Amino acid sequence: MAAHVQDVFMLFGDSITQGAWEPGLNGFGQRLSHVYARKLDVLNRGLSGYNTEWGIPVFEQCIAKRSDENAPKLRVLAIWFGANDACILPSPQHVPLTKFSSNLNKMVDMVKSPESPRYSPDTRIILISPPPVNTLARRADLAARNPPLALDREFEITRAYSEAVREVANAQNVPFVDVWNAIWTAAGENEESLSKFLGDGLHLNEDGYKIVYNELMKTITEQCPEVHYDNLAYVFPPWAEIDLSEPAKSLYIM
Amino acid sequence: MAAHVQDVFMLFGDSITQGAWEPGLNGFGQRLSHVYARKLDVLNRGLSGYNTEWGIPVFEQCIAKRSDENAPKLRVLAIWFGANDACILPSPQHVPLTKFSSNLNKMVDMVKSPESPRYSPDTRIILISPPPVNTLARRADLAARNPPLALDREFEITRAYSEAVREVANAQNVPFVDVWNAIWTAAGENEESLSKFLGDGLHLNEDGYKIVYNELMKTITEQCPEVHYDNLAYVFPPWAEIDLSEPAKSLYIM
Numbered sequence: 001m002a003a004h005v006q007d008v009f010m011l012f013g014d015s016i017t018q019g020a021w022e023p024g025l026n027g028f029g030q031r032l033s034h035v036y037a038r039k040l041d042v043l044n045r046g047l048s049g050y051n052t053e054w055g056i057p058v059f060e061q062c063i064a065k066r067s068d069e070n071a072p073k074l075r076v077l078a079i080w081f082g083a084n085d086a087c088i089l090p091s092p093q094h095v096p097l098t099k100f101s102s103n104l105n106k107m108v109d110m111v112k113s114p115e116s117p118r119y120s121p122d123t124r125i126i127l128i129s130p131p132p133v134n135t136l137a138r139r140a141d142l143a144a145r146n147p148p149l150a151l152d153r154e155f156e157i158t159r160a161y162s163e164a165v166r167e168v169a170n171a172q173n174v175p176f177v178d179v180w181n182a183i184w185t186a187a188g189e190n191e192e193s194l195s196k197f198l199g200d201g202l203h204l205n206e207d208g209y210k211i212v213y214n215e216l217m218k219t220i221t222e223q224c225p226e227v228h229y230d231n232l233a234y235v236f237p238p239w240a241e242i243d244l245s246e247p248a249k250s251l252y253i254m
Numbered sequence: 255m256a257a258h259v260q261d262v263f264m265l266f267g268d269s270i271t272q273g274a275w276e277p278g279l280n281g282f283g284q285r286l287s288h289v290y291a292r293k294l295d296v297l298n299r300g301l302s303g304y305n306t307e308w309g310i311p312v313f314e315q316c317i318a319k320r321s322d323e324n325a326p327k328l329r330v331l332a333i334w335f336g337a338n339d340a341c342i343l344p345s346p347q348h349v350p351l352t353k354f355s356s357n358l359n360k361m362v363d364m365v366k367s368p369e370s371p372r373y374s375p376d377t378r379i380i381l382i383s384p385p386p387v388n389t390l391a392r393r394a395d396l397a398a399r400n401p402p403l404a405l406d407r408e409f410e411i412t413r414a415y416s417e418a419v420r421e422v423a424n425a426q427n428v429p430f431v432d433v434w435n436a437i438w439t440a441a442g443e444n445e446e447s448l449s450k451f452l453g454d455g456l457h458l459n460e461d462g463y464k465i466v467y468n469e470l471m472k473t474i475t476e477q478c479p480e481v482h483y484d485n486l487a488y489v490f491p492p493w494a495e496i497d498l499s500e501p502a503k504s505l506y507i508m
Binding site for chain 2: 001002003004005008010018019021022023024026029030031033034037038041043044045046047048049050053054057058060061062063064065066068070071072073074092093118120236238239240242244247248251252253254
């Protein structure tokens with residue numbers, strides 16, 4: 001069985017999280033895995049197609065209760081939903097805006113509220129807003145399917161869900177990564193230009209993930225520098241620091 | 255705290271393992287993280303510069319005892335050393351060849367022997383041989399440092415360590431990934447041509463990691479298909495399989 005030697009950086013979200021280690025994309029998950037090597041285990045808890053409504057039961061199972069003393073410490077928890085919640089009816093993925101906000105609050109409270117069995121005051125929670133949707137590309141993608149599908153997301157609606165994430169983050173006083181505005185600004189506030197960052201109108205390409213990674217690291221640097229990789233030591237020492245006359249002394253650390 | 259929702263695929267080794275999520279390389283760690291998403295957590299237990307002698311104390315701490323019933327199951331354990339053990343004296347990284355073999359045996363026994371407190375009969379252990387060293391590139395790299403360093407590895411010696419891994423794997427009857435020969439063959443059995451696969455003569459570039467990933471997946475396909483990603487289900491269901499009238503029913507699985 002695998003012992004806990006490293007604390008955890010959990011990425012909880014939808015397909016944009018699940019796909020963040022995909023070859024060729026240099027996704028933010030992969031890049032976090034790289035820079036946090038030997039420091040934190042970056043765990044992929046991305047669930048393609050999920051909204052917050054389906055995410056909550058999974059979330060409950062991914063966060064250990066306080067009573068489970070052997071579970072690894074959750075140092076950083078990034079929660080990233082909205083892209084699917086913002087689907088329009090009749091999509092089964094649709095979650096009403098107020099319900100979306102209350103679901104996000106529920107997740108944050110599960111970790112942040114002293115009354116919660118999963119209370120974890122040392123976990124740094126980071127909320128991330130969904131990227132803007134390029135409805136031109138998305139419409140074309142869906143129309144080309146067999147059978148063709150109607151457009152399932154609207155530009156302004158996804159924007160509203162992104163703003164709801166900001167409001168929850170502000171009200172909960174947790175760091176917020178504004179992916180929606182970062183990508184919108186990078187695209188010159190032009191929906192067609194979003195194709196530079198979203199391959200199919202919905203999922204991020206390499207340049208899109210680069211923005212996510214940079215914005216996330218900026219947020220960590222400014223708002224929770226104690227979990228920045230530069231401020232975390234290797235769990236096991238760099239080889240040049242091993243006591244060569246008595247290696248075990250530097251290597252048994254548990 | 256983080257709950258265990260996925261079993262583990264552990265990559266235990268040296269810098270060639272530690273760097274296997276590096277941006278731009280599409281390393282085998284990253285690619286495993288991608289294909290095993292929602293199935294197994296691929297954990298980076300690569301330790302730059304380490305040999306098996308220093309690896310053993312870390313290994314002991316990374317593998318939980320049987321008595322620790324709450325630890326996540328270790329489904330696959332890849333052990334990949336030799337690149338540093340094969341250093342020549344006076345390098346402090348040097349481990350004599352017979353000691354290298356006995357250290358590898360010790361690691362395998364720790365998991366495979368019924369007498370071991372870390373006995374885990376369901377763990378699939380995979381041994382990997384180190385890549386060949388390009389001494390031309392390595393010599394140039396070391397000579398260019400300040401102060402210049404002498405060559406610390408020899409081609410035939412690394413080959414001997416690679417053969418030792420094969421012998422341990424055969425004697426222990428565990429799957430073996432022959433990275434040494436796969437890369438040597440791809441380079442047309444020409445040391446200079448190894449530069450196609452090893453950037454600095456020692457560490458793999460994108461084409462080198464591609465061979466490692468393909469050889470590893472071939473070995474899994476042929477020798478332990480039950481842990482091939484195609485044969486493992488998602489821990490949490492694909493969204494299209496969620497019971498929409500009663501989502502919780504499909505989503506509470508623990």
